Amino acid sequence: NAGVTQTPKFRVLKTGQSMTLLCAQDMNHEYMYWYRQDPGMGLRLIHYSVGEGTTAKGEVPDGYNVSRLKKQNFLLGLESAAPSQTSVYFCASRQDRGADTQYFGPGTRLTVL
């Protein structure tokens, strides 16, 4: 039982390049989330999904797209990377609302030059 995994762990991009971050969970959770974490700003929600085939915008969605084609996977895409997207990205999953906590992946450290 691996929990929540993220690929890759580190990546360096040049401005304008594109990439996809993969999040996978093996807990059969319904809800999945993508956050970015920047110094002094805490975790900010980018996009989230409440079930397979659904996605919704979070607090800071601009410049990102997501897809949830399979229940266990949640992909985050950057079509044209910008230096402002340099951050640590965390994926999380959650079985239900209420008292159910979110389980976080180990994070992806992305640098855009």
Next chain:
Amino acid sequence: GQNIDQPTEMTATEGAIVQINCTYQTSGFNGLFWYQQHAGEAPTFLSYNVLDGLEEKGRFSSFLSRSKGYSYLLLKELQMKDSASYLCAVSGSNDYKLSFGAGTTVTVRA
């Protein structure tokens, strides 16, 4: 919108007690979570409060007052391994998602 405030940094001595406050203003309320995050690692769940009062889990306790929009996390018998960032997160009217405070970095000194 959501507004969640917590102190940026706190320092305490090994064996002491530290209280981390969190105040929130949210549209609706469906619970408050505390997470611990060590440097370079993912956040991990510590506690959940949805009703007023104190929840105790070993050396850690969390308190909630819904009428005051206030919570605190109490860390007792501090150990060096408790040096970490502590995140307050609120589930508001849209209880599919959480809104996080910026986190409080606690440094435990010998």
